[in-house]
Amino acid sequence: MTELLASRRVSVIRDGKTILEDVSLSIGEKDFITIIGPNGAGKSMLLKCMMGFYAPSEGEVVRRAGLKIGYVPQRLVADHTVPISVRRFLTLRKKAPKAVLQKVAQETGIEEILQQPIHVLSGGELQRVLLARALLDDPDILVLDEPAQNLDVTGQLAFYKLIEKIYAERDVSILMVSHDLHLVMSSTREVVCLFHHICCHGEPNMVTRDPEFISLFGNDMARLMAVYNHSHDHDHTHDHEEEGHFHDHGDAQDHRHDHPRVGESHDG
Ligand SMILES: Nc1ncnc2c1ncn2[C@@H]1O[C@H](COP(=O)(O)OP(=O)(O)OP(=O)(O)O)[C@@H](O)[C@H]1O
Numbered sequence: 001m002t003e004l005l006a007s008r009r010v011s012v013i014r015d016g017k018t019i020l021e022d023v024s025l026s027i028g029e030k031d032f033i034t035i036i037g038p039n040g041a042g043k044s045m046l047l048k049c050m051m052g053f054y055a056p057s058e059g060e061v062v063r064r065a066g067l068k069i070g071y072v073p074q075r076l077v078a079d080h081t082v083p084i085s086v087r088r089f090l091t092l093r094k095k096a097p098k099a100v101l102q103k104v105a106q107e108t109g110i111e112e113i114l115q116q117p118i119h120v121l122s123g124g125e126l127q128r129v130l131l132a133r134a135l136l137d138d139p140d141i142l143v144l145d146e147p148a149q150n151l152d153v154t155g156q157l158a159f160y161k162l163i164e165k166i167y168a169e170r171d172v173s174i175l176m177v178s179h180d181l182h183l184v185m186s187s188t189r190e191v192v193c194l195f196h197h198i199c200c201h202g203e204p205n206m207v208t209r210d211p212e213f214i215s216l217f218g219n220d221m222a223r224l225m226a227v228y229n230h231s232h233d234h235d236h237t238h239d240h241e242e243e244g245h246f247h248d249h250g251d252a253q254d255h256r257h258d259h260p261r262v263g264e265s266h267d268g
Pocket of ligand 1 (some may be wrong): 040
């Protein structure tokens with residue numbers, strides 16, 4: 001596997017607080033990695049370090065020479081006082097050839113709204129515009145930070161379907177933070193469960209049986225994943241979790257500690 005981007009033993013300490021601790025993560029060609037974890041776990045910080053927005057306190061981030069990264073943030077706060085069209089917004093940072101803009105607009109389904117002022121768009125339309133912007137430069141990796149967080153369920157489904165289509169049709173790797181793992185289970189090759197450090201990682205159906213995953217997300221989430229996995233893969237094996245069979249995930253099992261469940265507050 002050709003490595004495109006990697007964090008090696010990255011730690012981030014800010015104001016005396018450990019935000020990331022010893023995080024090693026490698027993204028290769030055609031990878032689809034979904035990062036999950038509770039609020040404040042350091043997921044966005046990890047993405048920002050990997051994109052070079054923040055320097056780690058310890059460890060390093062390595063990128064293949066000439067690597068192109070396309071970034072899709074959680075949302076765009078459109079400024080009502082500066083009414084610019086979608087087309088103008090897309091070419092603000094860098095001019096794109098007309099044919100490329102047209103192709104990406106078609107791919108993301110925003111052809112009809114290219115002339116519209118950006119501040120009148122719906123949440124779903126805005127996210128597609130942000131996705132289009134990230135694709136304009138033909139990136140090697142798409143980095144998405146909870147891209148469907150502000151959409152309703154129908155919007156989320158549509159957006160993740162679009163991501164999966166882009167992943168299937170393009171030569172691109174995906175690194176995404178998402179709370180909606182059940183919606184991207186079928187494409188996700190590797191799930192990374194982060195709570196400042198990597199608690200567990202692996203294929204989605206393996207991770208959901210991991211005690212660390214269950215401690216963070218609870219059994220309900222693990223069962224929800226199992227249901228989705230079942231319907232996607234038609235895997236008719238019975239639920240080993242009930243029997244207490246878990247996979248070995250190396251040294252992460254050596255440390256036992258209590259995690260806050262998702263939705264519970266914590267001080268980091
Ligand atoms: N530049 C910074 N300086 C100091 N602390 C920061 C900085 N950026 C983030 N933090 C802190 O690091 C912790 C992790 O933040 P981060 O945004 O990475 O979490 P997250 O896992 O993405 O959370 P959420 O799911 O809520 O988006 C938080 O406590 C946050 O306040």
